[in-house]
Amino acid sequence: MSPSKSVIMVTGGSGLVGKAIDWVVENDSKYGKREGEEWVFLTSKDGNLIDPAQTKAIFEKYRPTHVIHLAAKVGGLFGNMAANLDYFRDNLLINDNVLHNAKEFGVKKVVSCLSTCIFPDKTSYPIDETMVHQGPPHDSNYGYSHSKRMVDVMNRAYNQQYGCNFTSVIPTNVFGPHDNFHLVNSHVIPGLIHKCYLAQQNNTPFIMAGTGRPLRQFIYSRDLARLFIWTLREYQEITPLILSVPEEEEVSIKQVGDSIVKAMGYTGDYRFDTTKADGQYKKTASNKKLMSLNPDFQFTPFDVALSETVEWFKENVDTIRK
Numbered sequence: 001m002s003p004s005k006s007v008i009m010v011t012g013g014s015g016l017v018g019k020a021i022d023w024v025v026e027n028d029s030k031y032g033k034r035e036g037e038e039w040v041f042l043t044s045k046d047g048n049l050i051d052p053a054q055t056k057a058i059f060e061k062y063r064p065t066h067v068i069h070l071a072a073k074v075g076g077l078f079g080n081m082a083a084n085l086d087y088f089r090d091n092l093l094i095n096d097n098v099l100h101n102a103k104e105f106g107v108k109k110v111v112s113c114l115s116t117c118i119f120p121d122k123t124s125y126p127i128d129e130t131m132v133h134q135g136p137p138h139d140s141n142y143g144y145s146h147s148k149r150m151v152d153v154m155n156r157a158y159n160q161q162y163g164c165n166f167t168s169v170i171p172t173n174v175f176g177p178h179d180n181f182h183l184v185n186s187h188v189i190p191g192l193i194h195k196c197y198l199a200q201q202n203n204t205p206f207i208m209a210g211t212g213r214p215l216r217q218f219i220y221s222r223d224l225a226r227l228f229i230w231t232l233r234e235y236q237e238i239t240p241l242i243l244s245v246p247e248e249e250e251v252s253i254k255q256v257g258d259s260i261v262k263a264m265g266y267t268g269d270y271r272f273d274t275t276k277a278d279g280q281y282k283k284t285a286s287n288k289k290l291m292s293l294n295p296d297f298q299f300t301p302f303d304v305a306l307s308e309t310v311e312w313f314k315e316n317v318d319t320i321r322k
């Protein structure tokens with residue numbers, strides 16, 4: 001980025017990832033705020049990005065030179081299955097409004113956020129950046145997935161037609177402070193933290209669904225935030241970049257449960273209900289491209305990240321999303 005004044009606008013600034021970027025901007029000596037940078041974190045209260053006029057008004061107000069685009073209609077499995085059209089349309093409209101205004105207002109760079117769940121359902125592993133469009137996504141969330149894939153199509157076309165520097169990143173499963181800790185409609189880690197907390201409070205067993213054997217790559221929201229900022233400053237390509245821990249750092253769901261129990265200090269009955277389905281065994285993504293470009297990046301050890309998240313949950317349990 002140029003040393004002159006830049007205004008970096010983050011859409012979805014109140015969410016899990018947006019709050020982590022805010023934290024890194026304020027607290028990190030390497031990736032944090034630099035001289036001449038002004039950071040603006042938007043929430044839906046600043047305007048509904050589904051609406052073209054409200055989106056334009058936001059760009060008129062802040063005149064961003066750079067945009068990190070996180071805002072999205074995000075939901076769990078059942079929400080997606082029940083409303084694929086809403087997830088498709090809302091996200092398509094949000095992304096179209098943000099990228100169109102970024103072009104109209106001469107934004108120098110946009111980094112948008114995709115997700116590993118948009119990859120083809122039937123694929124080979126590890127997944128890499130070249131595979132985004134190689135086959136239909138999983139049937140449960142095809143609306144969300146196709147709308148996110150279209151961001152990559154738009155980035156390419158904006159670059160070809162107008163020379164815009166719009167790119168995207170693909171994070172694996174994110175967790176950290178400010179997550180949604182709902183017991184049913186949340187991702188695996190925040191849901192289990194909440195469940196374990198209730199087991200501890202009520203003196204009831206902490207029961208995990210399935211065998212605990214499936215493997216997943218989890219990225220700590222604050223690591224992801226550092227990588228988002230690095231991407232904004234250093235990544236030169238239009239094509240997407242997977243932001244993930246290495247393949248060797250996949251953890252089993254049992255390791256997740258063990259770490260939560262330890263971080264929570266839960267000493268009650270803890271077991272697995274093996275009559276419940278496990279889901280896919282693994283969905284490994286490759287972070288080779290990231291590590292070739294940013295070889296010195298240090299990921300926070302999983303146990304440390306999880307215990308910081310549990311601490312944050314306990315301190316904020318009365319006010320968090322749950």
Ligand code: NDP
Nearest residue numbers: 012013014015016017043044048049070071072113115174
């Ligand atoms: P959250 O659900 O935590 O936050 C969503 C954010 O988007 C909030 O700031 C919300 O504002 C804003 N938003 C939603 N709809 C609108 C709208 N119509 N107009 C304006 N703002 C809106 O999401 P995450 O932080 O988890 O996700 C951020 C990005 O990362 C998303 O693009 C998501 O697809 C992607 N991602 C997330 C993963 C995860 O594991 N969480 C994994 C991979 C990708 P408000 O709070 O005011 O409602």
